Amino acid sequence: MMKARKIMRRLILFSFLIVLIGTLIACRQEQTDPRESIPTEMTIDERVAWWIDNLTIEEKAGQMIQAERSTNNGITGATPQDVKNYNLGSVLNGGGNRPSPNNVTGWQTMANIFRQASLQSSSGIPIIYGVDAVHGHNNLLNATIFPHNIGLAAANNPDLMFAIGEATAYEMAQTGMHLNFSPSIGIIQDKRWGRVYETLGEDPSVAMNLIDPYVTGLQSYNMAATAKHFIGDGYATFGTGIDGMLDRGNAVISQDDLYNFHLPKYEAAIQAGVKSIMISYSSLNNVRMHQYRMIIQTTLKQEMGFKGFVISDYEATNDVAGSNFEQKIITTVNAGIDMLMEPNRFAETYHAIIAGYNKGFISIDRINDAVSRILTVKYEIGLFDDLDLPSEDLRNENSLSIARQAVRESLVLLKNDQALPLQKSENLLVIGPGSHDIGIQSGGWTITWQGSPGKITEGTTILEGIQQQTTGQVYTSLADLDKVDKVILVLAERPAAEWFGDSPDLSLNGRTAYQENIDLLVALSAIDKPLIVIMVTGKPLLLTDYIDHIDALVMAFLPGTEGAGVADVLFSDFDFKGKLPYTYPRFLSQAADTMLKPNYNPDDYLYPFGYGLRYNNS
Ligand code: BGC
Ligand code: BGC
Numbered sequence: 001m002m003k004a005r006k007i008m009r010r011l012i013l014f015s016f017l018i019v020l021i022g023t024l025i026a027c028r029q030e031q032t033d034p035r036e037s038i039p040t041e042m043t044i045d046e047r048v049a050w051w052i053d054n055l056t057i058e059e060k061a062g063q064m065i066q067a068e069r070s071t072n073n074g075i076t077g078a079t080p081q082d083v084k085n086y087n088l089g090s091v092l093n094g095g096g097n098r099p100s101p102n103n104v105t106g107w108q109t110m111a112n113i114f115r116q117a118s119l120q121s122s123s124g125i126p127i128i129y130g131v132d133a134v135h136g137h138n139n140l141l142n143a144t145i146f147p148h149n150i151g152l153a154a155a156n157n158p159d160l161m162f163a164i165g166e167a168t169a170y171e172m173a174q175t176g177m178h179l180n181f182s183p184s185i186g187i188i189q190d191k192r193w194g195r196v197y198e199t200l201g202e203d204p205s206v207a208m209n210l211i212d213p214y215v216t217g218l219q220s221y222n223m224a225a226t227a228k229h230f231i232g233d234g235y236a237t238f239g240t241g242i243d244g245m246l247d248r249g250n251a252v253i254s255q256d257d258l259y260n261f262h263l264p265k266y267e268a269a270i271q272a273g274v275k276s277i278m279i280s281y282s283s284l285n286n287v288r289m290h291q292y293r294m295i296i297q298t299t300l301k302q303e304m305g306f307k308g309f310v311i312s313d314y315e316a317t318n319d320v321a322g323s324n325f326e327q328k329i330i331t332t333v334n335a336g337i338d339m340l341m342e343p344n345r346f347a348e349t350y351h352a353i354i355a356g357y358n359k360g361f362i363s364i365d366r367i368n369d370a371v372s373r374i375l376t377v378k379y380e381i382g383l384f385d386d387l388d389l390p391s392e393d394l395r396n397e398n399s400l401s402i403a404r405q406a407v408r409e410s411l412v413l414l415k416n417d418q419a420l421p422l423q424k425s426e427n428l429l430v431i432g433p434g435s436h437d438i439g440i441q442s443g444g445w446t447i448t449w450q451g452s453p454g455k456i457t458e459g460t461t462i463l464e465g466i467q468q469q470t471t472g473q474v475y476t477s478l479a480d481l482d483k484v485d486k487v488i489l490v491l492a493e494r495p496a497a498e499w500f501g502d503s504p505d506l507s508l509n510g511r512t513a514y515q516e517n518i519d520l521l522v523a524l525s526a527i528d529k530p531l532i533v534i535m536v537t538g539k540p541l542l543l544t545d546y547i548d549h550i551d552a553l554v555m556a557f558l559p560g561t562e563g564a565g566v567a568d569v570l571f572s573d574f575d576f577k578g579k580l581p582y583t584y585p586r587f588l589s590q591a592a593d594t595m596l597k598p599n600y601n602p603d604d605y606l607y608p609f610g611y612g613l614r615y616n617n618s
Contacts, residue, residue, distance in 0.1 A: 062087030068343030080117035095449025111176025130179035151410030151557035154578035165217020194501025197538025201581025229280030247499035297336030338370035407565025419551035421572030434492030434536030443558035444497035451495030459561025525549035
């Protein structure tokens with residue numbers, strides 16, 4: 001009897017234990033996929049609110065961080081395991097960070113590994129994967145590389161802008177990317193800046209014309225675009241930046257100019273629905289933008305009503321006030337930055353946010369604001385759904401023809417003493433550092449961060465475009481000079497990005513250019529054959545000393561991979577359309593003059609803003 005009762009009690013206890021273990025396993029499963037507890041009929045706002053109620057402070061801190069994808073060649077970055085462990089909200093591939101093999105499959109595999117890692121984190125919230133696709137999906141081999149923005153400002157064609165944005169988004173979508181650190185919508189002042197080519201020129205009204213279609217196009221295919229760099233990035237004063245030059249320096253901007261010329265561009269981007277805004281490395285009136293709470297939290301978010309997320313620039317926290325990293329992170333978060341681009345120090349950032357919260361320096365409201373914005377964007381672009389990537393379709397006819405059209409429309413004819421158009425029967429010498437080089441004509445942010453000369457990706461050089469379209473002989477050596485009717489000299493800048501591209505003197509053979517530019521220009525100025533000069537440069541390098549020897553002058557900026565667009569116009573199958581997007585200085589002392597300057601006198605410059613000839617000037 002006693003024995004039977006004992007067995008009975010053991011049985012009950014045993015079944016109780018089984019039930020308990022079962023329940024625990026069930027709960028555990030629920031924990032690994034918390035999304036399933038969100039009622040399906042909820043709106044995005046309700047879902048986001050649900051997360052805010054249910055995420056731990058650690059999970060929230062993780063969402064606020066963007067780390068770089070770790071590579072085996074130099075970038076410490078984050079591994080998929082880190083993404084899982086820290087609940088990281090985002091991963092980026094910075095300039096030149098590309099998987100091996102560098103093709104659509106390689107990118108898809110990489111993106112998927114990181115996405116799966118995020119889905120296995122304690123929150124299960126998917127990452128948003130970011131990349132700089134600033135003139136096409138430029139880290140990807142064989143992507144279509146469009147002209148850099150400065151050429152698109154010369155073209156000033158809103159429909160074209162939309163088409164370029166959409167084609168870029170399409171190639172990004174193929175590779176599983178969802179966040180593009182583009183468009184750069186800054187306007188410039190000093191032409192010595194290394195990032196001139198990334199901007200829309202010096203006239204805010206050109207920028208205003210292009211921002212809406214560009215943002216809209218870039219946000220096709222569930223992409224999030226990023227308007228950058230907020231604010232005044234192109235207005236830094238020479239001497240205040242890195243190495244005593246310009247990039248990341250201090251911009252002096254009056255309150256009037258800020259409200260009349262600079263902020264409206266961001267209003268236009270917000271109107272267009274831009275999902276993210278990146279803060280500038282530069283300072284505004286001596287305050288580092290990354291700590292400028294009044295402009296970010298008050299002006300941008302409250303007054304201008306920006307609802308997307310604000311992202312910091314690459315390791316920009318380093319430059320803000322604070323005696324240690326934790327303090328700097330606290331300052332940056334409190335300034336209103338929602339996502340911290342901390343490529344390598346993501347773990348420290350994570351602990352700094354948590355410590356800042358625990359010590360009472362960062363409020364829960366600020367954290368919830370940041371996380372809500374990030375999650376809202378993630379819902380809006382469908383990251384919580386099963387992703388269905390378009391299959392590989394690079395170098396398709398549509399994208400290539402948009403790029404070629406963009407090249408044609410971006411060309412600006414500055415001078416023409418009957419040297420152009422070319423006849424298809426003429427014999428030509430085509431020479432110069434930019435004449436036959438995909439890397440040079442594409443510039444910085446192509447395959448690598450800085451870009452590089454050489455056949456770094458698929459495309460058509462300017463020389464090849466001419467060869468394809470002529471019946472005459474095309475020579476490429478000075479030794480053949482006597483055989484030709486006309487000379488086409490393609491002067492160029494070296495590919496460069498950010499401060500590496502700052503040029504203290506804008507000279508043709510200076511820090512950012514080639515000695516060969518001057519050597520060839522001098523040699524060819526002495527001959528009496530029509531000399532056509534094409535500039536493959538982001539900046540207006542000084543030409544004043546040589547201009548009288550040049551019969552025709554064309555600004556081609558950085559046209560990208562579809563160089564045949566240049567020949568289309570040289571042979572007059574199409575007319576020139578582009579207008580100079582900045583003032584072309586006659587002297588170095590005019591480098592920072594713009595059309596916004598009071599008493600701007602067009603006659604003072606080699607070519608004024610907006611200048612551009614056509615074959616048919618009627
Ligand atoms: C640049 C940004 C870029 C970021 C990520 C920074 O150095 O200033 O324009 O989006 O790196 O590559
Ligand atoms: C990255 C770029 C980034 C730069 C900032 C580079 O290592 O590749 O994406 O813009 O650092 O300094």
